[in-house]
Amino acid sequence: MSRTTRTRLRLGLGASAFLPAAGLLPSPAHAEDVTDYSVTVDPTAQGAKIGKTMYGVFFEDINRAADGGLYAELVQNRSFEYTTDDNKSYTPLTAWTVSGTAQVVDDDGLLNARNRDYLSLAAGSSVTNSGYNTGIRVEDGKRYDFSVWARAADGTALTVGLADSGGALATARQVAVKKHGWAPYRATFTATHTLLTDDFSGDAAQWxxxxxxxxxxxxxxxxxxxxxxxxxxxxxxxxxxxxxxxxxxxxxxxxxxxxxxxxxxxxxxxxxxxxxxxxxxxxxxxxxxxxxxxxxxxxxxxxxxxxxxxxxxxxxxxxxxxxxxxxxxxxxxxDDKPAEPFRQVVTEDKKTGDLIVKVVNAQSAAARTTLDLGGAKVAGKARVTTLAAAPGAVNTETSTTVAPVTSTFTGVSDRFTYTFPANSITFLRIRQK
CATH class of the missing domain: 2.60.120.560 (Exo-inulinase; domain 1)
Structure with missing residues (x-):
């Protein structure tokens, strides 16, 4: 187990080290001893037990990470194709609220063989889509494009709106649906809505x-x-x-x-x-x-x-x-500053007994750091692997801008100083005696 302390310089007052949970440390006696951070290790602490069968990285469609996430569709179940095969609670009208009469149909009137389900909506009826998770994200002043395939026996006007529980988020649009078979129709909204207002003429129930x-x-x-x-x-x-x-x-x-x-x-x-x-x-x-x-x-x-x-x-x-x-x-x-640009974790290799110090320095300046290994008996050298590059650096088929660099660091003891490069991930492998 380890903890990190950040040191900040105050002009005219020397240097002070701040421990959020452990109190204030004395100021260093010499300027050359001043470090940006300190990492304190407890070599006897035990971490969480990890099962032998736990490995790898995977993508799982949880909380709409796929539909409504990586696939940025705003309307959920837009083709009325949800079934119990996907989820026991699903129906063709999942995510839709019906006012009046509406039903999902699969018959000879379908759009095409690959898109069989369609919604039959009676005159004077309406449906509302809830979007994904907490709703459809709408930003004031942004434009939103709506498209639909529709048909009507005698031709009709289809009203399309964008709203929340507080009222309309944009001016409703009228789409004239012709009577001759399926056809695509489009409308565009510009969101112009006040999210919340209160003149306190009544109570303060919404506060x-x-x-x-x-x-x-x-x-x-x-x-x-x-x-x-x-x-x-x-x-x-x-x-x-x-x-x-x-x-x-x-x-x-x-x-x-x-x-x-x-x-x-x-x-x-x-x-x-x-x-x-x-x-x-x-x-x-x-x-x-x-x-x-x-x-x-x-x-x-x-x-x-x-x-x-x-x-x-x-x-x-x-x-x-x-x-x-x-x-x-x-x-x-x-406010584009990371919440904390310096992160670290220290683990022990169960097979070799080596201490492995892993540090992320996500800032544009090097971080001179004091490492206290808690009295551990260690060798004087560490094997270092560093991955450092400019924040916008990208590897391509012909160029490897971001690549690991290995080196050896001498001067390791139970308490020593190491400077972690800017915008870097560093691994220090330290052998215990």
């Missing part, structure tokens, strides 16, 4: 409160009524939302600080928030919380006036976030 404080609807406002509450949050919507605009009108009623506007919330410990007028009303910053630990992504001096209404806007496009305060761009950032 969930976490943390301290007390929230209540008062005169068309959702108010946090405590002056002393910290890290209090209310949230609404879906954690799967992305590529959206968030608009809030906020007023500071009282208290020593401003307000927090959260976005990208996954759970109570993982989210972003814009801390406007924080730090005793002296600074405004965007903070990212991951499993309860916070880091600052962007910060500026700033304060909030009591009783003044502020227009707050947050535009999220993938990992790009732009923030607006009273209609003016306040700042932006791209």
């Amino acid at each position: 969930t409160h976490t943390g301290g404080g007390s929230w209540a609807v008062q005169d068309g406002q959702y108010v946090e009524t405590s002056d002393t509450a910290e890290n209090t949050m209310v949230q609404a919507g879906d954690t799967g939302w992305h590529d959206y605009d968030l608009h809030v009108k906020a007023v500071k009623k009282s208290g020593k600080e401003g307000f927090l506007v959260a976005f990208g919330v996954k759970d109570t410990g993982t989210y972003y928030w814009w801390n406007i007028g924080g730090w005793n009303n002296t600074q405004t910053a965007v903070e990212q919380a991951v499993d309860g630990g916070k880091s600052t992504l962007i910060a500026k001096p700033g304060s909030v006036e009591t009783g003044r209404a502020y227009d707050i806007g947050i535009k999220v496009r993938g990992r790009q976030v732009t923030l607006y305060l009273d209609g003016q761009e306040w700042g932006s950032f791209t």
Whole structure:
């Protein structure tokens, strides 16, 4: 078993090493001793037992990893071909909800011999498709193409829409189906829908409160009524939302600080928030919380006036976030940094007794690392295998840009320093005496 510690330099204060679970280590005495990371190994620890028959890598169609995943079809069971042969719970109308009269038919009126099933829909009836898993992913402003093969005995108009439980996501389209046999028809939607809105003219049923404080609807406002509450949050919507605009009108009623506007919330410990007028009303910053630990992504001096209404806007496009305060761009950032660019695992080869140190350094800088082998008796040399390349490097039939390189490292002891190259995977095989 092993653990990793990250060291960060602070100008004018020397170096400090931070152990998330084990406390603070003393600062190094000399600059040449400073390392980016430290790996501490317990050579007596036992890992999980792995069965002898477990091996290999495979692809399994779980949670729509194939249809609705690698195959990016948005409509589930689009040809009404689901059967109990695939899943005992399947029917030809799985993923479809019928309003009125509809049935799946296989008769002489079929489209062709390879696509036998079709839906017979009575006049005034409709069907709705649920998509895969949690629904069809729809992004505001994006265009969606619809196509269908249809026929009608006397010709008719087919209305096609895109909607969720909150209402229409795009303007419905009318498709004129002719009376002469099967023919393909197409329509195009542009999604223009507000995912969530609330003027607090009623209750706050769609909002969930976490943390301290007390929230209540008062005169068309959702108010946090405590002056002393910290890290209090209310949230609404879906954690799967992305590529959206968030608009809030906020007023500071009282208290020593401003307000927090959260976005990208996954759970109570993982989210972003814009801390406007924080730090005793002296600074405004965007903070990212991951499993309860916070880091600052962007910060500026700033304060909030009591009783003044502020227009707050947050535009999220993938990992790009732009923030607006009273209609003016306040700042932006791209959160493209890996959650932690340094990962390691240390195992023991049961047959040879060798310690195998495996390290991934997924950053553009080398990582000078202290390895503490926990007092293990080891040889002074290690066999090294390194795979390092630029992030965009790709192997082809004629070029092997990414290839393993083997070498020997001397200077191994129960505690030593090794520098792992940028953008690399490294294996150190260390013989135990």
